[in-house]
Amino acid sequence: MKIKRILALALACMMMLTACGSNETETETETNTTTENTQTETETETEEEEVEEYTGPKDYRGWTTSRATFNPQMYTNSKTIMNAGTLVAALAENDELVWYPHHASELPTTTDGGTTWTVKIREGLVWSTGTALDATDYEYTFKMLLDPKLVNKNAAYAYDPVVIVNAKEYSQGNANWEDVGVKLVNDHELQITLQYPASELDFYSMIGSLIWPVEEETYEACMNADRTSTTYGTTLDTTPSSGMFVVSEWVTDGYEKFVRNENDPLVKEGWVKLDSYTSRYISQNATRAEMFWAGELDNHSLTGDDYLQYKNDPRAHSLLSANVWGYFMNGASKNTIMQQKDFRNALHYGTPRETICEDVYKLYPAAPALISTGIYAGDGYYRDTEAGKAIAEKYATDYDKAVELFNKAYEANGGQPVSVEYIYFEGQEDQKRQAEILQEHFENLFGSDRFTLTLRACPPASAYDLYRAGEYDLGLGVRLMGNVFNPWSGLNVWKQDYADPYITGFASDEYDQLWFDCMYGDIATDTAAKVEALAKMEELLLDYGCFVPVMQNNNCVMYHERVELATENYLPFIGFSTNQTDLIAAA
């Protein structure tokens, strides 16, 4: 019957439409993959007039993707542990980063140029469970952190990049605890001995900020029979707090709530304005967007299209990423053209990074060099230094140079048409578009009769496996820079003796030596020299052509009008200093 046929046709059309439509909603994800977590940072709002001081409840409504555990020795996202204090705290004051003693009674001191450090602990500190917190807790913490049987993820914080004597050896079962450079002088004093001297900045930002204490009683109670595992921090009951906030509610994969800890010394000094901070676990970006615009969330991470619309809105604040994304180049590939250095350099100069950022990412700036603009070196951002600027200029995008270099490489390779394969991550719409732009651009630039770029999508894990095996030509990816204050440590991935390298064929003794000098050698505490060395290392890498930088994933966060951030600018290490956020109106 006619009606039935029309109905069937209409339904078929609807089905096809939803199939197309749903594809897009499913694959539109932020380029923030795997380990990079969007920070729930806060920022000051420039309000000219001082309105009547808001005295109502200040409960911040945030969001996050799920928390795996509250055990600070296992948890990898260091900056969002609001309920744990550390020896020192990095705080925002007058739009600058300052170091304040938190559990320590004064900033740790050294008398021998950075090898031996004295750490004094405040009197009267307590855990949320009521037990006292003193230097014995810290000694216990170090001991458990490095325990060879427990295999804690964050054990390396004690020996990389700042190396505590025999810490690594102890964690591998090759030394006794007595040999380790952590000594309890008395109940409120520790002495930490390093293998190599470290600067104040390094010590405060590493040992001072990334060693969160664990509460001994709970830790022991949660230990299993053969002491290989502890369930500390896996549920609310097993999570004692020692920081500016106390975790008061936690539903796994549901939400977590932090309440201001009136017993905390920094809280007593008035650094914390919020009454509570609630983070709901919301994994869908669409839901978060809707909730924010409905006024139910206090911050929201903008997507590319939103950014264009809101980038000049006073509520929008850009973050500085520590990482530069681009693609690896395998100079040791069987594909002979890849072995030509000129070809690799041509790819670097020829990459249309500005176009890609404008068209695809919109909110991410282009990056011509390997070190991001968020990396701090000594007393300023590295990219603002003379050396840093020079590198960026030298390696800026230059299509003419690209063609020139390509021609040379082409001839040297035998004048035959060449084809290389580019790998990107499956399921990421942005990366797919980037790949397509690269393909079209390069084939036009070099001539499609001479050069073809084939594209291949892989799941991220598979892609990285291919890089490890050296079975690729070009591959999208990033090597994460864990520490904004110590870029040299993050550059260890290019060393010849690095245990988990991606094959690029880069091997330079000069580079390795520079690295060692900066980390543990003569210039380890000489900022100026280290900056020069950093520039040289960057140059070596870009000159060889092991990685083409494309963009820096500076996300942009939009805040609710009632949010007043602690700092105007994005500060290194603490961003907008979440702990110090203030709320100036009701929800």
Next chain:
Amino acid sequence: MLKYILKRVAAMALTLFIILSLSFFAIRLIPGDIAGQGAAPELKAALEARYHLDKPLLEQYVIFLKNFLSFDFGESINLYPRRPVFQIIRDKIPTTLQLNIFSLALTIPIGLACGIAAALKKNTWVDYAISAMVVFNVSIPSFVFATVMQYIFCYKLEWFPFLLELEDSSFSLSKFWSMILPILALSFGGISTITRYMRAELFEALNSEYMLLSKSKGLSKLQSTLRHALRNSFIPLCNVIIPMFMNLLGGSMVVENIFGIPGIGSLTSASIQTSDYYLTIAVLFFYSCISLTSMLLVDLSYGIVDPRIRIGGGKVRE
């Protein structure tokens, strides 16, 4: 009957063992690094030693079986580090269960009602409307439903909260209100299934000769339908309804993600993506148990509900 059950349980155990073993080997094939990208090589080595990943595959298998049989299901590697796998699954079940029970309480009556209505009024506009609804529900994926519903009812109309209310563990009206949208999103698929089945079965039943006999006895249409047709058409429905009960424990990944429900749904894919071997195997095992048990129950249900099978193997006398 008892012998039959025992035989089936034994078969189930064998099937589960095979599933377990296959999963064990299959999961090792997934690319991925338990230490995560950029981890120190020593850490990677230590983790691999800790989880026996450095041993030959067969040896790992033996260790795994030994532990499994002594109810040691291991701990999660990355997803919830150091948390016992059993505890993870156990803690997530109640949330999913609560939601799914409500969903089922909605699905079954509505599905039955729609199916009965469609069968009784076959080829009228009622039937066409219901059939269109069924096709609609089945074609459109649940995440599209859920997303669209959230957009319309939470964002535009502001009738419902965006996410499931988790603050209070006790059951309150506002909590129930926040459960309505996820319950609806979960129900649509089930309603369609039951409607289709019911409609087909009831229609067949209505056209059988015993309905004619019933009519010729003088029973009114309503009486005949209620007393004869419905009873006959319910029997094959066990096939569909019992698995739905078992799926109460399953959870839907998509709906749970969209409404912020901390349930079991996303556990499978999350554990596979993070190469969390023990958790993955435990979850797969859990789901396999559910499936096999539901199949067993369906087969048993026929024996209970359908007298032809219950009594029938027995004598047919002259």
Next chain:
Amino acid sequence: MERILEVKDLHIHFNAFAGAVKAIRGVSFHLNKGETLAIVGESGSGKSVTTKAVTRILPDNAVIDNGEITYKGMDLLAMTEKEFNNIRGNEIGLIFQDPLSALDPVMKIGKQITETLILKQKMPKKEAEARALELMKAVGIPNAEQRFHEYPFQFSGGMRQRIVIAIALASNPQLLICDEPTTALDVTIQSQILELIKKIQKERNLSVIFITHDLGVVANMADRVDVMYAGKIVEEGTVEDIFYDPKHPYTWSLLASMPNLDTKGGDELMVIPGTPPNMLYPPKGDAFAPRNHYAMKIDFDREPPMFKVSDTHYAATWLLHPDAPKVEMPAHLKHRIELQLKEAEKYNG
């Protein structure tokens, strides 16, 4: 004799996908009180449809164009469904062809019998059960008390048919319509069931309409016979009229095609060539004409009316027209009938 059922000029068509199928094209017959009327015909001749029309259990796509059905003076077609519900079961009982599909497979047979009693006659349960047991015994089901709680599949075919009969009799109907009740049973059981029906009829003074295609059954059961072909009655008369003095060529063919005890192995059976007509496009003249050995030209043009042979005997064939040529029934049929008459005389004699 009192007429308990009268059907006048019934026209019924079905709305099928391909069009309107004219199933009944002007059927008239009557049933006298206490007698058994057999309606005979091929498959598709319209036998079941007629009786289903009487009990108004036709499917939804059936349309009664024309006609009158009168039962005990009441116009059945004019009644509302609600009113008619009281007739069904209480006044008219129906027995089906296939007892296995006619019974609800998942309801105990005892309950199926007591259902009408409880629902329609509002009998209390105990009384209804007692009555059901009585009925079961009356139809010859052994071990009635035990078998009361059993399901249909636990009975053999013959037993099931007895149950169907019991159900039909539960509300004491006056008219019993049996729609080929023995077709699905084997011959020995068949005779049992037929005996049962005859017994019940005599005991309760029922009027019975018996539909069948088996002439042997007709000879056994019927007082009067109506022969149907292609939606019309072509001949009606007493059972002797039909068997010993058939007038319609179709009846001749039916009788001749039946093998009997004298048929020897190796003899060729008489068949009626061709198939019944397509009732989407019923033929203009006599529907049987294409297959009729004795068809005349007029048979293809106009339908023959019912010609009276005697007060009890009518046939719708142009051969009975005064102007028609004298045609005798086929020789071997005549021969057979003579033999049968001699047998009957000897028997009765």
